[in-house]
Each structure stands twice: as C-alpha cells, then as structure tokens.
Amino acid sequence: MHSDQGSQFTSAEFVQHCRKRGISQSMSRAGCPYDNAPIERYYNTLKTELIYQYRFETAAELDYVVSEFAYDWYNQARPHTYNGYLISFEKRAECTIKQWCYKKR
Template sequence: MTQSMSRAGNPYDNAPMERFYNTMKTEFIYHYTFETDEDLNQGVYEYVFDWYNHRRPHTFNGGRTPFEARHSN
C-alpha cells in the first residue's frame, strides 16, 4: 500500500476535491435552504450526479461535461 498524501504542509493531493467542494457550495449549497437531512442528501445527489457530471460544461474539459469527456475516446 502506498500513501497518496504529500508531506505534511503540502496538501497538493487535496486540491481537486477542495476545488469541487468550493464549486458545489458556491453554485448549490448557498442558494437553498434544506428542511431535513434527507432533503440535503437528495439535493447533493442530484447536483453531483445530474447537474455537475452530465449537464454542467467544464472549461478544463474543453467545454464538455465530465461524462462527455470520459466517454469521448
């Protein structure tokens, strides 16, 4: 087993997830109020698996969605 994290104080492995969480909070979480945990769970599921992966274009992928980028080979 190989450790995937960089040395202490150099959290470069976390950068992609930190960027995703920032985007999710900015585009989704801060715009809605959730009555229950179930509402929040359902909303996050729909954001990630429907909007973020299948409909939201990403500049890193040349304007394609992550789904399109993975399946364009």
C-alpha cells in the same frame, strides 16, 4: 472515503475511527494531482452553486439535492471550461487514469 495521504487521514486514531463506523478508506498515490485539484474545485462549485444558495430543512432533503447536483447536473449536464467545455462524463470517457496520474518520461 477517498482522501490524500495527509497525516490526518493516515493516523492510527483516524483509521480506527473509520473502521468502527464501517468506513472503507482509499488514498490517492503520492504526487497524483488527479484527485486533489478537481475534487477541491468540485466542492467549491457545490458550495457556491448549491449549498450557500438554499436552506435545507432536513438531512434527507440535503442528501437528495446533493445527489441530484452531482449525478444529474454536474456530471451529466454542466460543461466545464477546464475540460474544453465538455461535461465531466465526456471528459472522463476520453481519458485514462494513467494520463492523469503519471508523468511521461
């Protein structure tokens, strides 16, 4: 599970909760905007364009459509205005993590 370094994710209780369930934690660097804003935008789009539009009968059905949304449509087919109308896959291919996470001095 990837998160920011908020106290709710770094508390001993939450860390123990994750360990008991076999969940590996990773966290973004302090001050790295790459994780938060794009991920929050992604979840907004996921909910608006998929979750709130349909009723899902089973968890397996929901899992399938979320996977299709993320891997086949959002990353491979949907152009993004923020990316100059490139799809996410194309934008990531032209950038490195350093470009997103570190300020030039």
